[in-house]
Amino acid sequence: MSSPFLxxxxxxxxxxxxLAVVPAQDGPDDPxxxxxxxxxxxxxxxxxxxxxxxxxxxxxxxxxxxxxxDHRAVRQQGRDLAAxxxxxxxxxxxxxxxxxxxxxxxxxRGLSGAExxxxxxxxxxxxxxxxxxxxxxxxxxxxxxxxxxxxVEKVAPAxxxxxxxxxxxxxxM
Numbered sequence: 001m002s003s004p005f006l007x008x009x010x011x012x013x014x015x016x017x018x019l020a021v022v023p024a025q026d027g028p029d030d031p032x033x034x035x036x037x038x039x040x041x042x043x044x045x046x047x048x049x050x051x052x053x054x055x056x057x058x059x060x061x062x063x064x065x066x067x068x069x070d071h072r073a074v075r076q077q078g079r080d081l082a083a084x085x086x087x088x089x090x091x092x093x094x095x096x097x098x099x100x101x102x103x104x105x106x107x108x109r110g111l112s113g114a115e116x117x118x119x120x121x122x123x124x125x126x127x128x129x130x131x132x133x134x135x136x137x138x139x140x141x142x143x144x145x146x147x148x149x150x151x152v153e154k155v156a157p158a159x160x161x162x163x164x165x166x167x168x169x170x171x172x173m
Contacts, residue, residue: 027142032090033143034089034090038075042075048065051120054116054120055116056116059172063124067162074158078151114173132160135159
């Protein structure tokens with residue numbers, strides 16, 4: 001793996017760090033969890049849209065479109081639940097995920113062809129792995145509201161499926 005790919009993967013992990021660095025007993029509150037959930041979905045919608053436009057293969061473009069479709073639906077479910085519960089999403093203090101995501105997007109926009117495809121897929125693998133780990137170790141243990149917990153548990157398998165799909169596509173390159 002070349003260094004540009006490692007950089008993209010590392011930034012993918014950085015996007016989920018606000019999730020992973022908080023010990024479960026001192027975990028985020030529900031408004032923060034809702035904000036993290038929304039931000040993770042929004043980030044993957046944006047990277048998926050970029051792949052749908054820039055992917056050099058039909059498989060990568062289709063994968064990007066799937067990410068957009070799936071994460072839009074999940075993000076909307078989270079937003080609808082937050083509205084119904086009267087929860088105002090509150091991003092974590094000192095959250096750098098927005099800046100980190102902008103850096104990922106800038107780097108991916110500068111790539112093309114197979115180089116873009118590989119970097120995008122490596123990013124998706126790292127991003128989903130970090131989110132899955134954070135869901136297991138930080139978010140689920142910290143969730144107080146049963147409906148928020150049910151939503152996170154319901155969509156968690158989709159994060160795993162996305163990671164496996166990205167791994168499968170990357171293995172074929």
